[in-house]
Structure formats: structure tokens, C-alpha cells
Amino acid sequence: xxxxxxxxxxxxxxxxxxxxxxxxxxxxxxxxxxxxxxxxxxxxxxxxxxxxxxxxxxxxxxxxxxxxxxxxxxxxxxxxxxxxxxxxxxxxxxxxxxxxxxxxxxxxxxxxxxxxxxxxxxxxxxxxxxxxxxxxxxxxxxxxxxxxxxxxxxxxxxxxxxxxxxxxxxxxxxxxxxxxxxxxxxxxxxxxxxxxxxxxxxxxxxxxxxxxxxxxxxxxxxxxxxxxxxxxxxxxxxxxxxxxxxxxxxxxxxxxxxxxxxxxxxxxxxxxxxxxxxxxxxxxxxxxxxxxxxxxxxxxxxxxxxxxxxxxxxxxxxxxxxxxxxxxxxxxxxxxxxxxxxxxxxxxxxxxx
Amino acid sequence: xxxxxxxxxxxxxxxxxxxxxxxxxxxxxxxxxxxxxxxxxxxxxxxxxxxxxxxxxxxxxxxxxxxxxxxxxxxxxxxxxxxxxxxxxxxxxxxxxxxxxxxxxxxxxxxxxxxxxxxxxxxxxxxxxxxxxxxxxxxxxxxxxxxxxxxxxxxxxxxxxxxxxxxxxxxxxxxxxxxxxxxxxxxxxxxxxxxxxxxxxxxxxxxxxxxxxxxxxxxxxxxxxxxxxxxxxxxxxxxxxxxxxxxxxxxxxxxxxxxxxxxxxxxxxxxxxxxxxxxxxxxxxxxxxxxxxxxxxxxxxxxxxxxxxxxxxxxxxxxxxxxxxxxxxxxxxxxxxxxxxxxxxxxxxxxxxxxxxxxxxxxxxxxxxxxxxxxxxx
Numbered sequence: 001x002x003x004x005x006x007x008x009x010x011x012x013x014x015x016x017x018x019x020x021x022x023x024x025x026x027x028x029x030x031x032x033x034x035x036x037x038x039x040x041x042x043x044x045x046x047x048x049x050x051x052x053x054x055x056x057x058x059x060x061x062x063x064x065x066x067x068x069x070x071x072x073x074x075x076x077x078x079x080x081x082x083x084x085x086x087x088x089x090x091x092x093x094x095x096x097x098x099x100x101x102x103x104x105x106x107x108x109x110x111x112x113x114x115x116x117x118x119x120x121x122x123x124x125x126x127x128x129x130x131x132x133x134x135x136x137x138x139x140x141x142x143x144x145x146x147x148x149x150x151x152x153x154x155x156x157x158x159x160x161x162x163x164x165x166x167x168x169x170x171x172x173x174x175x176x177x178x179x180x181x182x183x184x185x186x187x188x189x190x191x192x193x194x195x196x197x198x199x200x201x202x203x204x205x206x207x208x209x210x211x212x213x214x215x216x217x218x219x220x221x222x223x224x225x226x227x228x229x230x231x232x233x234x235x236x237x238x239x240x241x242x243x244x245x246x247x248x249x250x251x252x253x254x255x256x257x258x259x260x261x262x263x264x265x266x267x268x269x270x271x272x273x274x275x276x277x278x279x280x281x282x283x284x285x286x287x288x289x290x291x292x293x294x295x296x297x298x299x300x301x302x303x304x305x306x307x308x309x310x311x312x313x314x315x316x317x318x319x320x321x322x323x324x325x326x327x328x329x330x331x332x333x334x335x336x337x338x339x340x341x342x343x344x345x346x347x348x349x350x351x352x353x
Numbered sequence: 354x355x356x357x358x359x360x361x362x363x364x365x366x367x368x369x370x371x372x373x374x375x376x377x378x379x380x381x382x383x384x385x386x387x388x389x390x391x392x393x394x395x396x397x398x399x400x401x402x403x404x405x406x407x408x409x410x411x412x413x414x415x416x417x418x419x420x421x422x423x424x425x426x427x428x429x430x431x432x433x434x435x436x437x438x439x440x441x442x443x444x445x446x447x448x449x450x451x452x453x454x455x456x457x458x459x460x461x462x463x464x465x466x467x468x469x470x471x472x473x474x475x476x477x478x479x480x481x482x483x484x485x486x487x488x489x490x491x492x493x494x495x496x497x498x499x500x501x502x503x504x505x506x507x508x509x510x511x512x513x514x515x516x517x518x519x520x521x522x523x524x525x526x527x528x529x530x531x532x533x534x535x536x537x538x539x540x541x542x543x544x545x546x547x548x549x550x551x552x553x554x555x556x557x558x559x560x561x562x563x564x565x566x567x568x569x570x571x572x573x574x575x576x577x578x579x580x581x582x583x584x585x586x587x588x589x590x591x592x593x594x595x596x597x598x599x600x601x602x603x604x605x606x607x608x609x610x611x612x613x614x615x616x617x618x619x620x621x622x623x624x625x626x627x628x629x630x631x632x633x634x635x636x637x638x639x640x641x642x643x644x645x646x647x648x649x650x651x652x653x654x655x656x657x658x659x660x661x662x663x664x665x666x667x668x669x670x671x672x673x674x675x676x677x678x679x680x681x682x683x684x685x686x687x688x689x690x691x692x693x694x695x696x697x698x699x700x701x702x703x704x705x706x707x708x709x710x711x712x713x714x715x716x717x718x719x720x721x722x723x724x725x726x727x728x729x730x731x
Contacts, residue, residue: 045430045431045450045451045452046428046429046430046431047429047430047431048422048429049421049422049423049431049432050421097421097422097429098421098422099419099421099422099438099467100421100422100465100467100469101467101468101469102469237465237468237469237470237471238469238470238471240471244465244469244471252429253429340427343427343428343429344424344427344428344429345429
């Protein structure tokens with residue numbers, strides 16, 4: 001080609017633009033939109049058709065990842081910290097997959113419910129109201145008395161009623177809460193669950209001061225970390241006690257098509273909870289990397305080190321810590337390593353930059 | 354006169370008023386307000402081409418049905434829908450799913466509607482849709498000829514022997530013919546009702562099969578008796594017609610089996626049908642035995658009438674006929690067979706061979722047993 005001729009150069013430029021727009025980038029350019037398109041291409045044709053209207057749902061799985069509800073903090077006369085939350089149960093039609101409407105029961109208009117985050121030793125008050133057509137509870141996995149257990153007869157409320165759960169936030173760790181009204185399976189799988197994180201108090205763990213501070217939301221040590229919360233869940237749309245969809249944070253393939261962005265230089269902490277109904281276990285597997293795992297998050301040293309797959313039964317949860325510092329940038333899958341769940345929606349991408 | 358006119362108009366007005374009340378007044382809203390939509394979906398045809406599964410679906414329900422997502426083998430898959438993912442009542446859509454299906458293996462499809470209801474369908478054995486090459490067409494033509502024309506022609510060769518039979522032997526052969534026709538009636542009706550069961554409920558498939566069968570019987574009886582009760586050549590003609598319509602259905606079934614891979618042993622299947630259908634030729638020859646010897650062209654014509662529809666059936670079958678129309682085809686076949694059973698039985702009775710006579714009853718039973726025994730080969 002006669003590069004010196006003006007028209008020829010412009011024609012080649014035009015061809016280049018066309019190639020870039022088509023995709024794969026013959027000339028080796030890396031435009032951002034092409035990367036986005038290829039995230040979905042990694043799954044072949046294993047995907048859902050269309051896209052979910054997150055705005056109509058009222059929540060977006062991409063903001064849920066890092067959305068901590070730290071409540072309203074005040075100081076009690078005895079000097080202790082009081083942390084108060086407002087949670088309302090309701091009925092909501094949720095588009096749980098493109099074009100698939102599900103009559104859900106929800107806490108604060110979202111599935112999973114708000115990620116309640118407290119510090120070890122806080123006095124917790126959860127002002128729970130029920131706007132749903134059915135009675136509900138909030139049953140916390142934590143240490144509390146029988147009257148605060150959130151089961152029928154101890155914190156179950158009907159439509160229009162309120163109840164305040166009160167207990168001390170302990171033990172530190174990654175926990176969950178869910179509705180404990182009966183029938184239990186139905187109340188859970190229709191969407192009544194959420195994560196309850198208790199950060200360790202550095203003053204109580206002088207031996208592990210650095211680790212503790214890195215776990216405590218609001219400290220400079222913690223700010224260095226990229227923290228995410230993921231609830232492994234599923235939906236049984238035809239009520240045959242089998243899930244049609246599996247996902248991390250409700251929407252199948254949400255993080256597959258639009259990856260979770262990870263800055264290489266910063267370590268990653270993933271609060272992982274399994275609430276999947278009907279199946280005995282769920283799992284988390286990351287590509288090209290290994291992580292340390294803190295089962296229930298109730299220890300300051302890992303309970304499993306250097307693993308790339310972890311299994312959780314229903315209500316089991318834990319904290320994963322890993323780093324992509326030495327990795328090349330790109331897309332790294334993470335998903336359930338039950339291929340069945342992965343192909344039914346629990347399939348995601350980290351985009352390491 | 355004025356009174357009778359009023360009573361022509363009044364029922365129409367009353368019906369109109371009732372419908373208007375239901376549609377405009379909506380008095381039943383309280384009953385239906387909280388009811389979830391009723392959805393029904395049936396698979397009409399599945400067609401496999403390299404890298405793609407194409408499924409034609411029909412829908413019915415209280416509202417249009419929207420196919421929101423599609424699973425193949427327990428995984429959500431990309432798909433397209435023509436003309437639309439939303440299928441109106443009694444309408445259909447073509448769902449195309451890019452999928453690397455594996456020849457000879459099973460695949461499971463699941464259709465999820467917008468309301469979360471699921472409908473599944475299993476492809477028992479995945480085989481590619483036959484391509485329309487000359488070789489394929491020739492093979493299908495051969496299957497049709499072997500299925501219909503050849504066995505009937507072989508059966509007609511029994512004519513010279515039948516011709517020598519005495520009256521009691523003749524009655525026995527007629528009773529045998531009734532037996533074989535009864536078997537074909539049960540077989541054809543069964544096939545039709547089975548297919549009717551796979552259609553949308555609102556089409557009332559099984560009722561349609563009975564109605565069409567009865568209509569066919571009555572029509573053929575009326576047509577056949579315009580010049581008196583059919584005997585000899587005319588009776589042979591109607592038997593050949595009934596068997597031909599039955600063979601159309603049989604060809605349909607075989608063609609569909611070849612197209613969907615259910616008939617992996619095509620040669621074995623055709624051998625079975627050839628033996629099974631020879632008896633049909635004997636049945637056609639029976640009423641001729643008592644008459645003057647017909648010309649060879651008559652035999653050829655009867656063989657063609659009874660056998661050639663099988664070829665049409667085979668080709669239609671490979672082209673994936675919807676279960677509803679297949680059921681109707683079987684119903685017509687059943688109705689035609691019922692007509693000839695009636696005529697042959699009456700013909701036999703006129704010749705002093707009531708079917709209740711022990712010897713004749715034995716002939717009926719022999720016909721049924723022979724047909725059942727040879728059906729085991731299919």
C-alpha cells in the first residue's frame with residue numbers, strides 16, 4: 001500500500017475503525033467497549049436473553065456488592081455504642097432474570113436484604129416493621145437471648161406490626177439473618193435474608209491489632225482493601241422445590257456480563273454467605289488465583305489457607321482474602337463449582353485492572 | 354307467521370345480551386381478579402441442524418404466553434424467537450437455540466415463561482433433520498412403496514386361491530378380513546387419540562378425533578350406498594380406500610420416526626410393516642373372490658389406492674406435521690376403516706355368514722391375532 005498517498009491512509013484508517021467496531025481488534029487496539037462485549041462472549045451462548053431492569057426492581061446487584069448499612073450510631077449513658085437499624089419487610093414483584101417476574105418477600109425492598117454492619121460489642125437495636133401480607137421475623141445468626149430469637153412467639157409480627165430486636169453484636173464475623181416464620185423454606189427462598197457483618201474491635205484483640213484494624217470499616221487500614229459482599233442464592237420460579245435460577249446477589253449472570261472491577265494493587269476481601277434453598281451446598285471458585293478462608297469470619301487467622309474453591313452448606317458463610325497484585329490484567333471468572341449452578345446463573349467475572 | 358319470526362330473533366338477542374353483560378359488565382371479576390394467568394405450551398416440532406435446535410411451540414392460556422428464557426440440558430441458553438417471544442392464544446412461535454447438540458444423545462429443553470412457569474421437552478435421540486437431497490428423497494420413496502404398495506400387492510396375489518374357495522371358506526375369509534380391519538381400527542384410533550392428547554386442551558383433540566372419525570364413516574356409508582350396498586369390486590374399492598387412509602397415517606408415523614431419530618432401526622421397522630401389511634391385501638381380495646375375475650389393471654389400481662398414500666404419509670411425516678393435524682389424519686383413517694367393517698360384515702351376513710356364527714367368529718379372532726402377532730415385528 002502506498003502509505004504516502006493521502007487518500008490511501010485515510011482509507012486504511014477507516015478500515016481499522018471498522019475492524020475495531022466489529023470486535024476482536026485486528027490491529028491490537030483495546031477499546032473499553034470491546035472488552036465489555038467479550039465478557040459475555042466468554043460464556044459462549046450460556047446466558048440469559050435480554051437484561052434486567054434494575055431501576056424497576058429498586059436495587060442493582062452492582063451497588064449491593066459494597067453497600068454497607070451501618071445504621072444510626074449514638075452513645076448510651078454507660079458509654080457503650082448503640083447502633084440502630086430500620087428494616088421493613090414487604091411484598092415486591094422482582095424481575096429476578098430478564099423478563100421473569102417473581103413475587104418476592106423482601107427486607108427494605110431488595111434481595112438480599114440490607115448488609116447490616118456493626119462493630120463487636122455494639123448494642124444493636126433493629127426496629128423491624130412488617131408491611132407484607134404474611135407474618136415475618138428477623139432471625140439473626142449471632143449470640144442473643146431466647147426472646148430476641150426471631151421465631152414464631154419471639155419476634156414474629158403480622159402486617160402493620162413492629163418489633164425491636166435488641167442484642168449485643170457478637171461474635172465478630174460474617175453472619176446472616178433471615179426470616180424464621182413457617183413454612184421456613186418458602187419464607188427464605190422468596191427473598192427474606194441478608195448479611196450481618198460484625199467487625200472485630202481492635203481494642204479487644206491486641207495480639208492481632210493489624211488484622212483487626214484492616215477488618216474494621218472506617219479505618220485507614222480497612223480503606224486499603226476492596227471489600228465485597230456476596231450472597232449465594234437461588235429462585236424457584238415454578239415452586240417445585242428446585243431452583244430455576246442461581247446467582248450471587250440475586251440476578252443471574254449479572255457480574256458475568258458486567259464484571260466486578262478489581263484494582264490490582266489492593267487486596268480483596270469477600271464476605272460470602274450461602275442461603276441457597278433446596279440444595280445441600282453451594283460453592284465459590286476463583287480462576288487463576290487462590291485465597292485464604294475464614295469460616296464464619298470468627299477468627300483472625302485463616303481456617304483454610306491457599307485454596308481456590310470453598311464449599312458452604314445453607315447458612316454457612318465466611319470471609320475470603322486474596323490478591324491479584326502479581327496477575328496480568330484481564331477477566332477472571334468466579335462461580336459456583338457445581339457446573340449446574342454456574343450454568344443456571346451463578347457465574348461471574350472479576351475484571352482485574 | 355309474525356310469532357315464528359320473533360322466535361328466530363329473540364334467542365339471538367338474548368345471547369347477544371348475555372355476552373354483552375359478561376364482556377362489558379364483567380360480573381365475574383371477583384372470581385378471577387387474584388387468579389394467576391393460566392398458561393399452556395406444547396411442542397409441535399423439533400428440528401435439528403448443525404449447531405442449532407429449532408422448536409415450534411404453540412401456546413394457549415388466559416393471556417398471551419411469553420417465553421422469557423430457555424434452558425438446554427440444565428443451562429440457560431441464548432435463543433431467538435420468531436415472530437416474537439410473546440405467543441398469542443393458539444398462536445405459535447419458532448424458537449431457535451444455537452447449541453452444539455450431540456448426535457445420538459438425548460437433550461432436555463425447558464421453556465420458562467415470564468410468570469416463572471416451566472415447560473419441558475425431551476429430544477430422545479438427536480438426529481439431524483434429513484436434508485432434501487435426491488438420495489434422501491429416493492430412500493423415503495422406497496420406504497413408502499415398501500410400506501404400502503408392495504405388501505398390498507403381495508396380499509392381492511392370494512386372489513386366485515380365494516377364487517377357488519367354497520362358500521364356507523369364503524365366509525371365513527370375509528370374517529378374517531373383519532378381524533384384520535378391527536385391528537386396524539383400534540390401532541388407528543389409538544394413534545389418533547394419543548396424538549390428540551399432546552395438543553392444546555382448548556382444541557379438544559380427542560373429541561375432534563371421535564367426531565371426525567364418525568363423520569368420515571357416515572359420509573363414506575352414504576356415498577358408498579348411493580347405488581345400493583357395495584359388493585364385489587365396489588366393496589374392494591372401499592376396503593382399499595380405508596386401508597389407504599390407514600396407511601397414510603402409518604406412513605406419517607414412520608416418516609416422523611425417521612425424522613426424529615426414534616426409528617434407529619429403519620430396516621427392521623420396514624420389514625415388520627411389510628409382513629404386517631400383507632394381510633391387508635388379502636382383505637381387499639376377499640370381496641372380489643365371489644365376483645367375476647377383474648382385469649389386472651383393477652388389481653394394480655387397488656394396490657395403488659391402498660398403498661400409495663403411505664408414500665405421501667412418509668414425506669409429510671418427515672416434514673413435521675403438528676400433532677393436531679396428525680390426529681385428524683388418523684381419525685379420517687379410523688372412520689374409513691369403520692365404514693368398511695360395517696359393509697364387509699353386512700356383505701358377509703347377506704351371504705349367510707353372520708359374524709356370530711362360531712366359524713365366522715373364529716375368522717374374526719384369527720384376523721385380530723394375525724395382525725397383533727405381525728404387529729409385534731414392528
